Amino acid sequence: MRDPDKPQQIIDAAIRVFARNGYYNSRVSDVAREAGIAAGTIYLYFKTKDEILVTLFREKMTEWVALVRDAIAGEADPLEKIRRIVALHFKMIEEHPALAEVLQVELRQGHKFFRGASAQEVSAYFDVIADVLREGVLAGRLRKELPVKVATKMLFGAMDQLATSWVLGSRGYRLSEAAEPVATIFLKGVCADGV
Amino acid sequence: MRDPDKPQQIIDAAIRVFARNGYYNSRVSDVAREAGIAAGTIYLYFKTKDEILVTLFREKMTEWVALVRDAIAGEADPLEKIRRIVALHFKMIEEHPALAEVLQVELRQGHKFFRGASAQEVSAYFDVIADVLREGVLAGRLRKELPVKVATKMLFGAMDQLATSWVLGSRGYRLSEAAEPVATIFLKGVCADGV
DNA sequence: GTAGAATGAACGGCGGTTCAGTCAACGATC
DNA sequence: GATCGTTGACTGAACCGCCGTTCATTCTAC
Numbered sequence: 001m002r003d004p005d006k007p008q009q010i011i012d013a014a015i016r017v018f019a020r021n022g023y024y025n026s027r028v029s030d031v032a033r034e035a036g037i038a039a040g041t042i043y044l045y046f047k048t049k050d051e052i053l054v055t056l057f058r059e060k061m062t063e064w065v066a067l068v069r070d071a072i073a074g075e076a077d078p079l080e081k082i083r084r085i086v087a088l089h090f091k092m093i094e095e096h097p098a099l100a101e102v103l104q105v106e107l108r109q110g111h112k113f114f115r116g117a118s119a120q121e122v123s124a125y126f127d128v129i130a131d132v133l134r135e136g137v138l139a140g141r142l143r144k145e146l147p148v149k150v151a152t153k154m155l156f157g158a159m160d161q162l163a164t165s166w167v168l169g170s171r172g173y174r175l176s177e178a179a180e181p182v183a184t185i186f187l188k189g190v191c192a193d194g195v
Numbered sequence: 196m197r198d199p200d201k202p203q204q205i206i207d208a209a210i211r212v213f214a215r216n217g218y219y220n221s222r223v224s225d226v227a228r229e230a231g232i233a234a235g236t237i238y239l240y241f242k243t244k245d246e247i248l249v250t251l252f253r254e255k256m257t258e259w260v261a262l263v264r265d266a267i268a269g270e271a272d273p274l275e276k277i278r279r280i281v282a283l284h285f286k287m288i289e290e291h292p293a294l295a296e297v298l299q300v301e302l303r304q305g306h307k308f309f310r311g312a313s314a315q316e317v318s319a320y321f322d323v324i325a326d327v328l329r330e331g332v333l334a335g336r337l338r339k340e341l342p343v344k345v346a347t348k349m350l351f352g353a354m355d356q357l358a359t360s361w362v363l364g365s366r367g368y369r370l371s372e373a374a375e376p377v378a379t380i381f382l383k384g385v386c387a388d389g390v
Numbered sequence: 391g392t393a394g395a396a397t398g399a400a401c402g403g404c405g406g407t408t409c410a411g412t413c414a415a416c417g418a419t420c
Numbered sequence: 421g422a423t424c425g426t427t428g429a430c431t432g433a434a435c436c437g438c439c440g441t442t443c444a445t446t447c448t449a450c
Binding site: 151155157159 | 299300341348349350351352354360363380
C-alpha cells in the first residue's frame, strides 16, 4: 500500500462511473477501468464496493460543510449568510456535476443503508443552516416565532430540488442564476404584500 | 390470466417490500412471498422486475395528480389552493408511508432509468403547482415578477424534503402539523417584515 | 376431460471478491 | 555497475453465490 493518493484516484473514478450509471448499475471493474487499474487493486484500498460509496460520501460531505462554514464565517448579516449559502450550493453543483449527481441520488439510499455512516455528515449541513436561521431570529431579522427546523428543511429541500432538476435535466441554463431568486423567495416570500 | 386484480396485489406487495429494502435489495421472490404467490406467477403479469417498478410508479403518480387536481378544483383562491396542496401532500405521505418511501427514493433513480416512463407523470404534478402559481400572479395575489418555475421547484422541494425527513426518520411527530408552517413560510416568507 | 392459471425447482449469467502469479523497486553483495 | 534476492504492490482470470427468469409439471374450475 504505497501510493497514498491511490484511494483518491479510485474515489474520483467512482464518482464519474456512479454518476454515469448509478451505483447499482456500476461494476467494480468499471470503476477500476476508469481509474486505469485492475479490479483486484481496488480491494487493496477498500474492503467492499459499499465502502467506496460510504467513503466517497463522507469525505465529500465533510469537505463541503467545512467550505460552507468558512464562507459564511466572515459575514455578520444572517440574511447575507443565507444568500451566500444558496449561491455556494449552486456554484458547487455547477462545478462538480458528476459528484452532485452521485450525492443527490445516493443521498437518500444513503439515509437508508448507511444510516450511521452518513447521517452525521448530512445533519452537519442542516446544522449550519439552522444556526444561521436561529441567529437571524435572535437578531430580530427573521420572524421570532419562526419554526427553525421546518424552515431549514424547506431551504435545503428547495435548493436540492433546483439542483436535482438541473443535474438530471438538459442543463440548458446556468444554475447559479437561480441563486438570487431562490434566496429572495425564501427570505421574502412570494406574497405580493411581502416585499 | 384470469384474476383481474392480481397485478394490483403484486404491486401492493412490491410497495411494502421495496419500502423495506429498496428496489435493488429486494428479490422478486420476496415480492412473491409478500403477495402470497409463487415467484413464477409474477411473470404472468409483468415482463421484468423493472416493469413492476415502472408500473407502480406510473399508476400511483397518475392517481395522485388526479386526486390533487380534484381537491383544488372547487377552490377559487390561489393561496388557499396552495395550502390545500401542501396539506394533501403531507396527509398522503402520512397515510401511505410505504408508498411514500418507494416514490421518494426511486423517484430520482426513476428520472435516470425510466426517463420516458416517469418524466411525464412527475411533470404533471409540477404543472399543477405551476398553474396555481401563475393563476395567483394573474390575480395579483402573488408578486407579478415571480419566477414561477423556480418557485414551483422550491415548493415541491420543500414538501419533498419534509416528507423525506419524516419517512426516513423516527416519525415521532405528525407530518400534517408541518403543513401550515410550510404553506405560510412559502406564501409569506421568513422575513420579519414580510408578515 | 380440458384449458389455462399457478407452481417452484432448475438454469444461466452476472459480478463482487479472491488469490496465485507477475512485475518493479531497492538494497546487498561481489 | 552488474547480478541477485526480497518485498510488496499490482494484476486479472477464475470462482462462487446470488437472483432474475423460464418451463415442465401440477392444480383447479368448469
